[in-house]
Amino acid sequence: MGKLPVLNVVDPELIKLILVKDFHIFPNRSKVWKKCDDSIRNSDMFHMGYDGWRRVRPIVTTAFTTSKIRKTYATISACAQRCTEYLDILTTNESDLDAWVVFEKLGLDVMATRQKSNFNAFREFSAIILPQFVKRLLQTSADTKAIEYFVDFIRHIVSQRRQHNHQKSHNDFTQLLMDAIQEDDINGNAENTSDKSKRLSENEIIAQSLQFILAGYSSIQEVLAYTSYHLALNPGAQQRLYDEIIGAMDSYTENIPYDRLARLPYLDAVLSETLRQHLPALPLARIASTDYKLGETGVTIKAGQQVEIPAYVIHHSPQFYPDPFKYDPDRFMPQNKSKLVPYTYLPFGAGPRNCVATRFALLIDKVCIAHVVRRFRFYRCPQTDVPIHYKRFIHVMSPKRVIVGIEARL
Numbered sequence: 001m002g003k004l005p006v007l008n009v010v011d012p013e014l015i016k017l018i019l020v021k022d023f024h025i026f027p028n029r030s031k032v033w034k035k036c037d038d039s040i041r042n043s044d045m046f047h048m049g050y051d052g053w054r055r056v057r058p059i060v061t062t063a064f065t066t067s068k069i070r071k072t073y074a075t076i077s078a079c080a081q082r083c084t085e086y087l088d089i090l091t092t093n094e095s096d097l098d099a100w101v102v103f104e105k106l107g108l109d110v111m112a113t114r115q116k117s118n119f120n121a122f123r124e125f126s127a128i129i130l131p132q133f134v135k136r137l138l139q140t141s142a143d144t145k146a147i148e149y150f151v152d153f154i155r156h157i158v159s160q161r162r163q164h165n166h167q168k169s170h171n172d173f174t175q176l177l178m179d180a181i182q183e184d185d186i187n188g189n190a191e192n193t194s195d196k197s198k199r200l201s202e203n204e205i206i207a208q209s210l211q212f213i214l215a216g217y218s219s220i221q222e223v224l225a226y227t228s229y230h231l232a233l234n235p236g237a238q239q240r241l242y243d244e245i246i247g248a249m250d251s252y253t254e255n256i257p258y259d260r261l262a263r264l265p266y267l268d269a270v271l272s273e274t275l276r277q278h279l280p281a282l283p284l285a286r287i288a289s290t291d292y293k294l295g296e297t298g299v300t301i302k303a304g305q306q307v308e309i310p311a312y313v314i315h316h317s318p319q320f321y322p323d324p325f326k327y328d329p330d331r332f333m334p335q336n337k338s339k340l341v342p343y344t345y346l347p348f349g350a351g352p353r354n355c356v357a358t359r360f361a362l363l364i365d366k367v368c369i370a371h372v373v374r375r376f377r378f379y380r381c382p383q384t385d386v387p388i389h390y391k392r393f394i395h396v397m398s399p400k401r402v403i404v405g406i407e408a409r410l
C-alpha cells in the first residue's frame, strides 16, 4: 500500500494463527483506519483500537442474536418487495438495467429502514439525495457533508427517543443499540445497571448506526448486482435457483417462511459463490502489537508491522478453487463443502474481529435475491460487460457499471 510495508500471508494455517489463535497479538486493523481523524468515525468498531473495541463488541453483538435477526425478517421482505415493484416499473419501459445503480437503492432502503423503522429510502432518498450525494459518499469517506448529514439524522432520532422515552416501540438497530447492555449483565441486574461501561455512549450509538448503514447498504448492492450478473451469464444456474425458490414458497401466503429460506441449499451456494468471486472488503488487515514468530517459517513479524491476508487472491487460487474464475455455485453445495480448505473462504473475515453482522448480512442477501429472482429473469444483453470493468480504487473493487437484460416473469 503506497510506501507502507505490508507482509502478505496466504498459507491457511498461518492465517488461522493470525486471525484466531494468536488474535491477542493482532487485535487491531490496518493503519489506514487509524489515520482517520473524526470522533464519530473513530468510535465505530471498524476503526476502534483494541481497548474500545473489547468493550463495544460484546454490547453490539447482542443486537445480532438469532431471535432479533428473525424479527427483522418481515421488514426486510417488505423492502425487497418494494424493490420488485420498482423493478416492475423500470421493466415496463426498459429491458436493460444497471444493476449497480438499482440495487444501491434497495441496499439503502433495507439498511435505513433497519435504522428507523418507518423510513422508506425509495421514497425519501430517491427524491432527496440519490444518486449523486450517496455516490459521492461511497467514493470518498472524507465527504464530510454526507457523513454530517447521517450523523445529524441519527443523533436526532436518538435524542427524540430519549426525550419521549418510548424506546420499546421501535424495532431497529438504533433502538437495539440504545437498549444494548453487555451480555453478562443481562444475567444480573441489567435493566437498571448504572455502570456506563456496560452501555454505549451517544457517540458510540451514532457511530455504529452510521457504520451499519454504510457497511450494510453497499454490501447488499454488491451482492445483488453481481448475483444478477452471474445469473444472466449462467441461465442453467438461474433456472435451478428459480425452481428452488418457487418450490419453497408457501402455496397460501406465497411467501417463503424464514426457516425454509435460511436453509435453501442452492440459494446458499449461489450467494457463497458470489461472495467468493466478489468479496466486498479486499485484504483483511491486522497490526502486530509485539514482535511475533510466525509459526515455523523462521520469520519474525516486528511490533507495529502491518500484516495483510489477500482474501481475493486466496479466493481465486486454483490450488483451493479449481477453475477459479468460473461461476460455479456447486462448490458450495452440502456434498462438496467438505472439500473446502479451512481459512480459504474469508468473505466475512475470521476470528474474534470477523464481521459482527455475518448472519444478518446472509439473511438480507438471501431475502433480496429470492424476491428478485422469483419475479424477474436476467439475461446477457449487448451492453453487458464480460468481464466487468472496474474503477481504480485502493482496497475496494468498484465496477464501472453492471448492465444486464431483465424481463418480468409471467
Ligand code: HEM
Residues within 6 Å of the ligand: 045, 046, 057, 211, 212, 213, 215, 216, 217, 219, 220, 223, 275, 279, 280, 281, 284, 285, 346, 347, 348, 349, 350, 351, 352, 353, 354, 355, 356, 357, 358, 360, 361, 362, 365
Ligand atoms: C455481504 C455482506 C458483508 C460482508 C461480505 C462483510 C464483510 C466484512 C469483513 C470482511 C469484515 C472485516 C473482518 C475481519 O477483519 O476479519 C467486516 C467487519 C465488519 N462488518 Fe461486515 N460485511 C457484510 C455486511 C455487514 C453488515 C450488513 C453490517 C452491519 C449491519 C456489517 C458490519 C460490520 C462491522 C461492524 C465490522 C467490524 C467488526 C469488528 O471490528 O469487530 N457488515 N465485514
